[in-house]
Amino acid sequence: MKVRAFEHGLLLALAVVLLSIASVSSAEEKAGWKNGTSLAATQEKSCVRDTAFMRRNHMEVIKHARIDTVRKGVRGVDGSLSECIVCHVNKDDKGVPIPVNQEGQFCAGCHQYVGVSLDCYQCHATVPTH
Amino acid sequence: MNNTQDTNQKRRQFLLKGAAVTAAAVAPGVMLHTAVVAKPLGEAVTDAVRWGMLIDAAKCADGCDSCVQACNDENGLDLLQKPQGQAEDLWDQQIPKWIRNVKVKDNLSGHVTNLPMMCQHCEEPPCVDVCPTTASFRRADGIVMVDRHLCIGCRYCMMACPYKARSFVHDVVEHKLTRAPRGKGCVESCNFCVHRLDDGQTTTACQDACAKEGHDAITFGDLNDPHSEVSQALKEQSSTQIRADLKLNTGVRYRGV
Amino acid sequence: MMKKIYFREWGLESRSYWMLLVVLAAIAAIGGLAALYMEHNGHWVTGMNNQIVWGTPHVFAIFLIVAASGALNVASIGSVFNKTIYKPLAPLSALLAIALLLGGLLVLVLDLGRPDRLIVAMTTYNFKSIFAWNIILYNGFFVIVGFYLWTVMDRKMKCYYKPAGVTAFVWRLVLTTGTGSIFGFLVARQGFDAAIMAPWFIVMSFGFGLAIYMLVLMDAFKRDQRPLGDAIMRKLKGLLAVFVAANLMFMVTFHLTNLYGTENHAFEVFIMLNGGIYTALFWIGQVLIGGLLPLAILFHPTLSISRGWLTAAAVMVVVGGWLTIYVIVIGGQAFPMAMFPGKTIIESGFYDGVDGMAASYIPSIPEVLLGLGGVAVALVVTVIGIRMLKILPISLADEVADPHASA
Numbered sequence: 001m002k003v004r005a006f007e008h009g010l011l012l013a014l015a016v017v018l019l020s021i022a023s024v025s026s027a028e029e030k031a032g033w034k035n036g037t038s039l040a041a042t043q044e045k046s047c048v049r050d051t052a053f054m055r056r057n058h059m060e061v062i063k064h065a066r067i068d069t070v071r072k073g074v075r076g077v078d079g080s081l082s083e084c085i086v087c088h089v090n091k092d093d094k095g096v097p098i099p100v101n102q103e104g105q106f107c108a109g110c111h112q113y114v115g116v117s118l119d120c121y122q123c124h125a126t127v128p129t130h
Numbered sequence: 131m132n133n134t135q136d137t138n139q140k141r142r143q144f145l146l147k148g149a150a151v152t153a154a155a156v157a158p159g160v161m162l163h164t165a166v167v168a169k170p171l172g173e174a175v176t177d178a179v180r181w182g183m184l185i186d187a188a189k190c191a192d193g194c195d196s197c198v199q200a201c202n203d204e205n206g207l208d209l210l211q212k213p214q215g216q217a218e219d220l221w222d223q224q225i226p227k228w229i230r231n232v233k234v235k236d237n238l239s240g241h242v243t244n245l246p247m248m249c250q251h252c253e254e255p256p257c258v259d260v261c262p263t264t265a266s267f268r269r270a271d272g273i274v275m276v277d278r279h280l281c282i283g284c285r286y287c288m289m290a291c292p293y294k295a296r297s298f299v300h301d302v303v304e305h306k307l308t309r310a311p312r313g314k315g316c317v318e319s320c321n322f323c324v325h326r327l328d329d330g331q332t333t334t335a336c337q338d339a340c341a342k343e344g345h346d347a348i349t350f351g352d353l354n355d356p357h358s359e360v361s362q363a364l365k366e367q368s369s370t371q372i373r374a375d376l377k378l379n380t381g382v383r384y385r386g387v
Numbered sequence: 388m389m390k391k392i393y394f395r396e397w398g399l400e401s402r403s404y405w406m407l408l409v410v411l412a413a414i415a416a417i418g419g420l421a422a423l424y425m426e427h428n429g430h431w432v433t434g435m436n437n438q439i440v441w442g443t444p445h446v447f448a449i450f451l452i453v454a455a456s457g458a459l460n461v462a463s464i465g466s467v468f469n470k471t472i473y474k475p476l477a478p479l480s481a482l483l484a485i486a487l488l489l490g491g492l493l494v495l496v497l498d499l500g501r502p503d504r505l506i507v508a509m510t511t512y513n514f515k516s517i518f519a520w521n522i523i524l525y526n527g528f529f530v531i532v533g534f535y536l537w538t539v540m541d542r543k544m545k546c547y548y549k550p551a552g553v554t555a556f557v558w559r560l561v562l563t564t565g566t567g568s569i570f571g572f573l574v575a576r577q578g579f580d581a582a583i584m585a586p587w588f589i590v591m592s593f594g595f596g597l598a599i600y601m602l603v604l605m606d607a608f609k610r611d612q613r614p615l616g617d618a619i620m621r622k623l624k625g626l627l628a629v630f631v632a633a634n635l636m637f638m639v640t641f642h643l644t645n646l647y648g649t650e651n652h653a654f655e656v657f658i659m660l661n662g663g664i665y666t667a668l669f670w671i672g673q674v675l676i677g678g679l680l681p682l683a684i685l686f687h688p689t690l691s692i693s694r695g696w697l698t699a700a701a702v703m704v705v706v707g708g709w710l711t712i713y714v715i716v717i718g719g720q721a722f723p724m725a726m727f728p729g730k731t732i733i734e735s736g737f738y739d740g741v742d743g744m745a746a747s748y749i750p751s752i753p754e755v756l757l758g759l760g761g762v763a764v765a766l767v768v769t770v771i772g773i774r775m776l777k778i779l780p781i782s783l784a785d786e787v788a789d790p791h792a793s794a
Binding site for chain 3: 221225230235243258259264282289290293294300373
C-alpha cells in the first residue's frame with residue numbers, strides 16, 4: 001500500500017517535470033507577448049547561446065554569472081542578468097523601457113505561463129539603469 | 131574592431147561548451163543542472179590588492195553630510211520611500227544607512243570630533259564568522275559584503291558587528307539600480323562602491339564627495355601597495371582602528387579620533 | 388516492587404477534545420496569518436528596526452527552544468539516571484520536547500527576512516557559525532528524541548532504550564549550549580559576551596521545561612480525570628525549586644562578574660537602575676516573578692501542597708522565564724555598544740546611543756501573534772500526540788507511582 005503511494009507520487013512528480021519542460025518551448029508562442037521593440041528583436045542579435053538552450057538553461061547561465069560577479073568581482077560576464085535586460089527589454093511608443101517583469105514582457109510572460117515564480121526582480125533592476 | 135572579434139570568439143567558445151553540455155543530457159528535454167560552465171570574462175579579484183580607507187577626523191567638517199548624500203545616491207538608498215502609514219521616526223530607524231555621521235565628545239577634555247562611520251571591512255569580520263549560509267563574506271581584495279542570493283535575513287550579522295554597520299531592508303524595494311541591487315528581507319552594508327572598483331575605477335562615492343567639498347578627509351586605495359596614497363598617508367602619521375581591542379584588523383582607519 | 392504502569396490514549400470526551408483543538412488551531416492560524424502579513428509587507432510593520440534587530444518573535448522562539456530541551460529532562464532522569472519514579476513520565480517528556488522545539492523553530496523561521504530561502508540554510512553551511520551548527524542540532528534533536536520516544540513506547544525496541552536515552556540527554560545539553568552560545572560569542576555586545584551564557588541557558592532550560600511539563604501534566608490528567616498523586620508532584624516540585632534557585636544563582640553570577648569589571652558598569656547600571664522598561668522587567672519579571680515568588684511558593688510548607696499554588700508557581704516560572712529572555716535578548720541590544728571608549732556620542736545619523744540613550748523598541752501586534760502562534764503549535768502537537776498515542780499513564784496515584792521504588 002505504501003509502496004503504491006510512493007510510486008504514484010513519483011509518477012506525479014515526473015509528469016509535472018515533463019509538463020513544465022514541454023510548456024517552456026510552447027510558452028513563448030502561446031503567452032502572446034509583444035516582443036518587437038527590444039534590442040534583441042530589432043537587431044536580430046544572437047544571444048550568448050542558442051535560443052533552445054537558453055529557454056531551458058538560462059537560469060544556470062545567469063546563476064554562474066552571478067557567482068562570478070558577486071563573489072569574485074568578475075564583471076561583464078556573458079550571461080549576466082543585466083546584459084539579459086539590456087537586450088530583451090521592450091520599449092513603449094515613447095521609447096521608455098518597459099520593466100521585463102511586467103505582465104506579458106520577456107521574463108514575466110514566459111514565467112507566468114509556466115507558473116514558475118520569478119525571484120530575480122525582488123532585488124534587481126527591471127530596466128537598464130546605470 | 132578588435133573588440134568585436136574578441137567577443138565573437140568568446141561567444142563561440144561559450145556555444146561549443148553549451149553543445150557539450152547538451153550532449154550530456156540524460157534524456158531529451160531533461161537536463162542535469164550542474165555542468166554549465168563558461169570561461170569567465172574578466173579576471174577574478176585576488177588578494178594582491180586590499181582595499182582600505184583612511185579617514186582624517188580633523189578634516190571632517192561639522193555639519194557636512196556630503197559623503198552620506200553621495201553614498202545614498204550612488205547606492206540607490208535615496209530611492210527608498212517610507213511605506214504608507216508608517217510613523218516617521220520608526221521608519222528612520224528601519225531605513226538602511228551605509229554611512230553615517232557621528233559626533234563624539236571626549237569625556238575628560240570635552241574635545242569634539244566629527245567622523246563618518248561605515249563598514250570597517252575587517253580582515254577578521256565577525257559578521258562573516260556568524261553567518262549561517264556564507265552570504266556574509268570577505269572578497270579576496272578585502273571587501274566585506276553580503277551575497278543577497280544566499281542571505282536568509284536572520285540578522286545574526288547585525289548582532290555580531292561591533293560597528294553597527296549593517297542594515298536590514300524592511301520594505302519592498304520598488305526602484306532599484308542595476309549597480310546596486312536591493313530587496314526586502316536581506317541585510318546589506320557599505321561595500322566600498324564595489325561596482326566602481328570592478329569597473330576599474332579607484333575611488334568611492336563618499337571619497338569623491340568629500341574631495342569635491344574641499345575637505346579631503348577620506349583617502350582610499352590599496353593597502354597592499356606601499357606606494358598608494360592611502361598607504362603613504364598611513365605610514366606618515368599615526369592612525370587608529372575603532373575597537374582596536376577586538377583585533378579585527380580593520381580596512382578603515384581613522385586619524386584624530 | 389512497583390506496580391506495572393499502563394499507558395492509554397487521552398480519553399477526553401470527543402466534544403471537549405475537538406473544542407480544545409479548534410481553539411489552539413485558531414491561535415496557531417492567527418499566528419500564521421501574522422507571519423504572512425509580516426512577510427508580505429516586510430518587517431517595517433513590526434517594531435523591529437536596525438538597532439533592535441531581534442524582537443518579540445525571537446524571545447518566543449528562544450524561550451520555546453530552551454524549554455524544549457528542558458522538557459526532555461524529566462525523561463532523562465528516568466532513562467539516564469535510573470530514577471524509576473520518573474520512567475512513566477518519559478513519553479510525555481519526549482513528546483513535549485519535540486512539540487516545543489517545533490513551535491519555537493517555526494517562529495524563528497517565519498521571522499526570517501527570506502523564509503522562502505530556508506533551503507539555502509539547509510544546504511549552504513558556514514561551520515564557523517553557531518547558527519549553522521544549531522540547524523544541525525535542532526534537526527538532530529527531532530530525529531534522536533523521536534527515536535527515543537519509539538524505544539520508550541515499543542517493547543520490541545527495548546534494547547535501544549538506554550543508548551537512545553543517553554544520546555538524547557547528551558544531545559540536548561549540546562543543543563542548549565549552542566543556543567546559549569548564539570549570544571555568548573557576540574564579542575561586541577556587553578549584554579551578551581560571556582561564557583556563562585551557555586551553562587546559564589542550560590539551567591534556564593531545566594526550569595522552563597519542567598514548569599511547562601508540570602502544567603501540561605496536571606492539566607491533561609485533570610481533564611481526563613486520571614489520578615495524579617502527591618508523591619510524584621512532590622518530586623517535581625522539589626526539582627523545580629532547585630532549578631529556579633540555580634537559575635537565580637547563575638543570574639547573580641553573571642551580573643556580579645560584570646560588576647567586577649569597570650568597563651561593564653554602565654551596562655549593569657542600565658539593567659539594574661536606569662534602563663526604564665528593561666530595569667522594570669529585570670526586577671519584576673526576571674527576579675520576582677521568575678525567581679523569588681515561585682521559590683517562596685515551592686518551599687512553603689503548606690502552599691506547595693496545593694495544586695492551585697503549584698500551578699501558580701509553574702506559571703510564574705514560565706512567565707518570568709519569558710521575561711528573562713526578553714531582558715537578555717532585547718535589553719542586551721537596547722544598551723548602546725561601546726564604540727568609542729572614553730567618549731560620548733553626542734550626535735549620530737544611525738542611533739548609536741546618543742548620550743548613552745538606549746535604542747527604542749515597541750513590540751508590534753503581529754510579532755506577539757506570531758510568537759503565540761508558535762506556542763499554540765506546540766500545544767496542538769502535544770494534544771494530538773497524547774490523544775493518538777499511548778503517552779500518558781492511566782494513573783499516577785501514589786500507590787502506582789510509589790516514591791519508594793526510586794533506586
